[in-house]
Amino acid sequence: MRHVAIIGSGPAGYYTAEALQKLYGDEVQIDMIDRLPVPYGLIRSGVAPDHQSIKAVYRRYEKVALSANVRFVGNVCVGPDVTVAELAGLYDAVVLATGAPNDRPLGLPGSDLPGVVGSAAFVGWYNGHPDFAGLDPPLDVEAAAVIGNGNVALDVARILAKTRAEFAGSDIVGRALDALEASSIRTVHVLGRRGPHQIAMTPKELGELGHLEAAAPRVDLADFPPEADDSLLEPGMRKSVAHLRDFAHLPRDKAKTIDFDFFAMPVAVEGEGRVERLIVERTELTDDLRSVGTGERYSIPCGLVISCIGYQTPPIEGVPYEHGRGRFANQDGVIEAGPDGGLYCVGWARRGPTGTIGTNRPDGFEVAERIHSAFPPGASGGKTGGLGLDTLLHARGVEPVAFRDWQRIEAAETGRAREGSPREKFTSIAEMIAALGR
Numbered sequence: 001m002r003h004v005a006i007i008g009s010g011p012a013g014y015y016t017a018e019a020l021q022k023l024y025g026d027e028v029q030i031d032m033i034d035r036l037p038v039p040y041g042l043i044r045s046g047v048a049p050d051h052q053s054i055k056a057v058y059r060r061y062e063k064v065a066l067s068a069n070v071r072f073v074g075n076v077c078v079g080p081d082v083t084v085a086e087l088a089g090l091y092d093a094v095v096l097a098t099g100a101p102n103d104r105p106l107g108l109p110g111s112d113l114p115g116v117v118g119s120a121a122f123v124g125w126y127n128g129h130p131d132f133a134g135l136d137p138p139l140d141v142e143a144a145a146v147i148g149n150g151n152v153a154l155d156v157a158r159i160l161a162k163t164r165a166e167f168a169g170s171d172i173v174g175r176a177l178d179a180l181e182a183s184s185i186r187t188v189h190v191l192g193r194r195g196p197h198q199i200a201m202t203p204k205e206l207g208e209l210g211h212l213e214a215a216a217p218r219v220d221l222a223d224f225p226p227e228a229d230d231s232l233l234e235p236g237m238r239k240s241v242a243h244l245r246d247f248a249h250l251p252r253d254k255a256k257t258i259d260f261d262f263f264a265m266p267v268a269v270e271g272e273g274r275v276e277r278l279i280v281e282r283t284e285l286t287d288d289l290r291s292v293g294t295g296e297r298y299s300i301p302c303g304l305v306i307s308c309i310g311y312q313t314p315p316i317e318g319v320p321y322e323h324g325r326g327r328f329a330n331q332d333g334v335i336e337a338g339p340d341g342g343l344y345c346v347g348w349a350r351r352g353p354t355g356t357i358g359t360n361r362p363d364g365f366e367v368a369e370r371i372h373s374a375f376p377p378g379a380s381g382g383k384t385g386g387l388g389l390d391t392l393l394h395a396r397g398v399e400p401v402a403f404r405d406w407q408r409i410e411a412a413e414t415g416r417a418r419e420g421s422p423r424e425k426f427t428s429i430a431e432m433i434a435a436l437g438r
């Protein structure tokens with residue numbers, strides 16, 4: 001029997017487990033360790049609460065989780081509770097699937113002012129991640145600036161602009177919903193350093209903005225290249241740009257506006273004790289499509305700045321790390337491998353924060369194949385796997401949460417859901433554990 005520990009129960013962790021099951025059959029025992037008592041990583045705490053059909057992918061992971069040779073070991077943080085070196089002594093292979101949960105810092109003068117928040121924090125707040133339950137973003141302001149031209153920026157802008165009724169059927173956290181309903185934000189600026197042809201926004205997410213109850217998107221057609229140039233784009237981008245162009249013709253009869261500011265490079269955040277304005281420099285594109293400042297500056301009055309400019313994997317002691325790219329140093333998912341065991345990484349911890357949920361699947365399969373060929377089915381040389389982990393955690397007074405426990409937490413969340421919502425999430429680890437009667 002081979003023993004594999006996967007650290008992180010997000011998509012990358014589950015796809016890796018699924019692939020290992022396919023390759024080894026019953027000849028492998030997999031422990032999936034997560035720092036939270038709840039599984040699924042960003043499916044639970046990143047994917048937008050009003051996109052339930054996307055979140056439903058967790059049903060597929062549930063199948064893997066309920067197999068006899070996969071065990072969820074929740075509420076155990078690798079680092080403080082157990083080290084990677086200790087796990088390497090217990091398992092044939094250790095796979096880091098810890099994602100990239102930290103915001104890349106904005107790094108502008110004034111970006112430490114209250115009212116500047118990263119998207120990991122803001123998204124975590126409305127999605128009930130225990131690290132961000134207490135965020136309390138300032139929504140008592142007229143305008144917000146969302147920095148970034150990807151789908152996360154679109155999620156954030158849409159969530160700021162929706163009415164309470166539009167959250168029907170979502171699992172947005174009740175406290176966040178109340179705060180958003182009471183918000184005085186009327187204008188959401190979405191800023192990108194480059195132009196409409198350089199966005200990283202997908203058509204479905206952009207299209208949604210054109211159908212909001214109380215908000216309308218706004219673009220300036222002067223920012224666009226000639227329409228004929230759209231034919232040079234790949235089909236997805238062409239659709240996205242078509243949506244953007246259509247926004248120019250929407251009636252301006254809604255209370256809120258989502259304003260696309262292209263060729264806009266934030267250079268400073270200013271305010272007395274809190275954010276009051278964002279200073280922006282206009283840019284232009286070089287021949288190789290980089291943005292460069294033109295020297296022309298303007299100011300956007302706003303009381304909230306949300307940066308959606310990417311994420312980083314936090315380093316773990318003893319694991320080689322690539323500081324420039326904010327991820328574990330690895331060669332095709334392999335961090336270190338020898339005859340006694342291997343250390344691997346998958347998903348965002350391997351590649352950095354790019355791609356969709358589905359991108360993590362081939363990634364997990366590839367690493368599972370590497371593990372399988374390095375440690376073929378057979379006796380593991382003295383590794384004790386889960387038994388050893390349990391002994392170690394017990395000695396440290398760490399009480400893990402099993403998958404069946406998580407199902408009880410989930411049932412409790414379902415039981416207290418407001419009408420029309422699938423669940424009301426617990427937003428602290430203490431609440432989750434209390435739901436287990438511990």
Ligand SMILES: Cc1cc2nc3c(=O)[nH]c(=O)nc-3n(C[C@H](O)[C@H](O)[C@H](O)COP(=O)(O)OP(=O)(O)OC[C@H]3O[C@@H](n4cnc5c(N)ncnc54)[C@H](O)[C@@H]3O)c2cc1C
Nearest residue numbers: 008010011012034035041042046078098099347348356357
């Ligand atoms: C705001 C947002 C919205 C998104 N929306 C979509 C979408 O609509 N569609 C789409 O296809 N993709 C979307 N994505 C991308 C998708 O969520 C990612 O591709 C995917 O979640 C990455 O998977 P992962 O397993 O690498 O990381 P994660 O999902 O982040 O999982 C990492 C897991 O590791 C655990 N962990 C971290 N550190 C430790 C530790 N030290 N010890 C133990 N456990 C640890 C975490 O608790 C977490 O459960 C979105 C991403 C974001 C940020």
